[in-house]
Amino acid sequence: MHGGKAASTGQCAVSERAMSWSIRDGVIELALHRAPCNELGSLSLEDLEKFATALQIMEAEAHALIIYSELKTGFCAGADLRELYQRSQAMEKAEAARGVRDFLERIHRVLNLIDATPLTTIAAVHGVTFGGGFELALACDLIVADKMARFCFPELRLGLIPGFGGIPRLKRDLGNAVVRDLLLTGRSFNATKAQQVGLVSQVVGEGEALRAARATAMQLGKFDRATAAEAKKVIKPIPLDELRREIDVFCELFARPAVRDGLKKFVESTDAQPYLP
Amino acid sequence: MHVPDEKQVPHRAFSPVRNDKVFELTDMQTAEQTLDEILTLAAAHFKVGIDSLQTLDLLTKLENHFRVELPDYELQGVSDFRTLAGKIQARL
Numbered sequence: 001m002h003g004g005k006a007a008s009t010g011q012c013a014v015s016e017r018a019m020s021w022s023i024r025d026g027v028i029e030l031a032l033h034r035a036p037c038n039e040l041g042s043l044s045l046e047d048l049e050k051f052a053t054a055l056q057i058m059e060a061e062a063h064a065l066i067i068y069s070e071l072k073t074g075f076c077a078g079a080d081l082r083e084l085y086q087r088s089q090a091m092e093k094a095e096a097a098r099g100v101r102d103f104l105e106r107i108h109r110v111l112n113l114i115d116a117t118p119l120t121t122i123a124a125v126h127g128v129t130f131g132g133g134f135e136l137a138l139a140c141d142l143i144v145a146d147k148m149a150r151f152c153f154p155e156l157r158l159g160l161i162p163g164f165g166g167i168p169r170l171k172r173d174l175g176n177a178v179v180r181d182l183l184l185t186g187r188s189f190n191a192t193k194a195q196q197v198g199l200v201s202q203v204v205g206e207g208e209a210l211r212a213a214r215a216t217a218m219q220l221g222k223f224d225r226a227t228a229a230e231a232k233k234v235i236k237p238i239p240l241d242e243l244r245r246e247i248d249v250f251c252e253l254f255a256r257p258a259v260r261d262g263l264k265k266f267v268e269s270t271d272a273q274p275y276l277p
Numbered sequence: 278m279h280v281p282d283e284k285q286v287p288h289r290a291f292s293p294v295r296n297d298k299v300f301e302l303t304d305m306q307t308a309e310q311t312l313d314e315i316l317t318l319a320a321a322h323f324k325v326g327i328d329s330l331q332t333l334d335l336l337t338k339l340e341n342h343f344r345v346e347l348p349d350y351e352l353q354g355v356s357d358f359r360t361l362a363g364k365i366q367a368r369l
Binding site: 128147 | 330333334336337338340341346348349350
């Protein structure tokens, strides 16, 4: 369903296929709702691009952005690997490579925009926050996690590295040892561990992440927006060179036969536990 | 640590020993509902094979309840309570 309406109270709501957004009392909320677990494929990317365009207009009326998932399964399980595999199979190798690079550059543009917005951004996460979903959360200033959230970069299992900006953003936020642990073991961290290492700002009860994020956003509204925006520019550099390098490395790796085999195995697996390393 | 056969264990008795200490019975009682949920999920895992998202849920509940860190790969191939208890015990 597409469409939007502006109410006289300053509220505006837009609903797209994979997500919807609204603004109320200076807080923009982006709600993800593409079953089964908000996998990021072409449909989600199109909606994210629409959101990014809308964000640049809504920013003038807001002080905070909250990103969350309406699905019980979790925040976001990452890239839509099935779509990636099926599309790459249907193309010549060179065309598939161009398609992958194009996708990465587009999603980087969106995430860079979220990363750099003058608004204070909060990812309210629960359940699976893996791969591209983890990268979406990392683009935000704060992560509020409910106690059932888990964070993971499983890309190594497929012969890849995170491609949506995860490595430069993780390096920006955490010590290198923790980054190595996450990337090289492919294991997941629970919310408590994630808070201990400095990744998560608040851990709350199950189902409480959005409520806590809204309370935090309300607090943020008390401060001068311009000052907060300037502080954010000082604290949070965008690692553009490293982000571009990540795209290059991802594309180089994607060309390897091992990646096609890994994707095929994941897509065709009848294993009940494909998300485990 | 004595780990009873899984068929005979009432939920309250499933208690890995934390070094030379045992959970206070009152702790077990107040945590009983949560432990029941965990054990129900674990039983489903062992008996019928649950999907990976439910396995991750189980992992999180175990970690939160026993205050340990269990790398995901530790759960692979775990097919009974004894092995699971051993994995948890090794992390206490």
